[in-house]
Amino acid sequence: MTIQEIILHEAESTAVDFKATAYKPASNPEFIKDVLAMANAQVSGDRYLIVGVKHYPDNTREILGVPPEDQLDDASYHKAILENIEPEIPFAYSYIEVKGKAVGVFRIFGTDDPPYMMRKDSAGLKIGHAVIRKGTSTFNLRRADIDRMFAQRQAADPFAGKIEVQLVVDDQKVTSAPTCSEAIFPSEVARQKITSILAEKREKLQQQEAEQRRQRQATENWNNSPLLKAMEQLQLPKGLGLSNLSITGARGGSRYEDRSIEELEKNLLHVKSAYREHDLYAKFEEQAHQLNFVLLNNSEQYVEDCSLTVRLHNDAGISIATKIIDRPEAQSSYSTATAHFLQMRYPHVQEDAGEYLIQESIKSLKHGVENYAFQEPLRVFVPHQASGRQLHFHLTLTAKNLRKPVTKEVILAIR
Structure with a gap:
């Protein structure tokens, strides 16, 4: 059924709701509540909030349209939803001409991550509050509704809730770590x-x-001494002159x-x-922590062709090596080959605007075993001034057979 057909012929239902007037402003509490209820509704497929149509109980309708002064853009409504509801609800807002009038259409889709609820106190709704649309009415979410939502998610996605992440620092599974040694470079x-x-x-x-x-x-004193003048008046033996004498104490060159x-x-x-390379080697290969993540796949099948992205907002002054630093003194072909091999195994690391972005490809996550995210662990230098801070690692895992990305936050406390 097309949007036109829904507007002209469809009755109100769990998936369709008509509103005579536009939601103004975008943060209107009724708008936030209606989107929340539609997203949690137990229906398959898209849901629609149609604005500018007055619907009557006998299924007749009046096309009122949305006047130009009430026509807000899509971005305004998205901002209101993002700021007030979690997780994110995918939707699109557009205008369609019906009988010469501009009708607003909110199409809500991809709502496969319920329950959706308030992320903060706002618009008369409290944090954690959730509502659901059933038929043409809106109800508070009940425990039975939540149980059903989770059961459906588990049945639809074999990996739902089955991927866990553990932090490994210097080969130990930990949640905290000390600052690094700051020996003289x-x-x-x-x-x-x-x-x-x-x-x-x-x-x-x-x-x-x-x-x-x-x-x-001393030479000047000798040349002016009475003794020298007296010797000059003496008749010296033939062959003996003053040029053959040396001054006692004269020193030669010293090394x-x-x-x-x-x-x-x-x-x-x-x-x-x-000594730049020497300092980098000491910092990242001798003093820094070696950090990795263990990915646990608790499902019954492999996760295939994975890509892992880790973001870290660096407000603690830490440093992460962007490559393996070879020992500067090592010149043999063997050491060069080893460094090249390790470099190929090191994850891609870049820093931009105070944020580290770390990326790695993983062939598969086997089930029932510990899968290390990086073949070669990250070198992370934590200075003394970071003591008492927390490092928040935000991980996003995508894969060929994952219905949606797995997102996790791992926190490392610095002591």
Whole structure:
């Protein structure tokens, strides 16, 4: 049956309701209550709220239409529903011309996740409140209605309520973890070493310059001494002259570190960039936590061709490695091949606008066993300032044989 046929001929029922006037404003409590009741109704297929039609008990009707000043857009109504009802109710709002009048049509569809209820106190309705349409009347939701809804969901979806997620940190199933060790990074070790060598070299240079000044002064004193003048008047043996004598205490060159002061000063200036890979390796491969998720499939069949997306709003200042960091000193072909292999197994990680997005493909989730989400665990560095915070991981699992995505939230408390 077309929308036109419903408007012109269909009687009010559990799936069809007529309203003479438009819902204004979009957050009108009657609108929120009517959508809530329709979404929970025990009918298959789409449900309709038709605005601008006055329906009478004898199934006659008057096409009133929605005047232009009362015609709100689809986005306004969606905002009202999203803010007030959970889970999300799919619907579309459009206008259709009937007998020269613009009739508003709310088409509610895909309501396969009941019970739908109020997510907050709003519009005279309390949080958790739920209503259901039966025939042409609206009733509060009862326990029997909820039991029926869950029974239908279980029968229709073999995976409904059967997928669980557990958090694994450093090979342990936990709900909390400490901050990471903040040992001195290689760049800081190098900075301290260069600073120490520079201080030693500068001190020795000062000593050398002082010694040179002392020797120059001693030479000047010797050249002006009465003894030298007296010796110059002596008749020395043939072949012996002053040029054959050396001043006692003269020093030759001393061997220091291979690099000059100028070179060391330049090294000190660029020490962070020179040791960047060393610092990253220490941070993510030696000090960071290794984090993974165990996916438990408690159904009777495999979940096939899965895609997992994990979102983490990073307001705790943590860092997640975007790749496996190879040991900087490792140069052998074996170590290179190993690093490349691990990199291929590491999940795709990107950070944007303060949010981490982690994605991974999983061939299948076997039932009755623990399935690890990532072949190579995430490297997560948690600084000391994150102590006392919580990390909220939002997981979305899609698969070829899942009727709808499985969404889970996993919380890790930082101590």
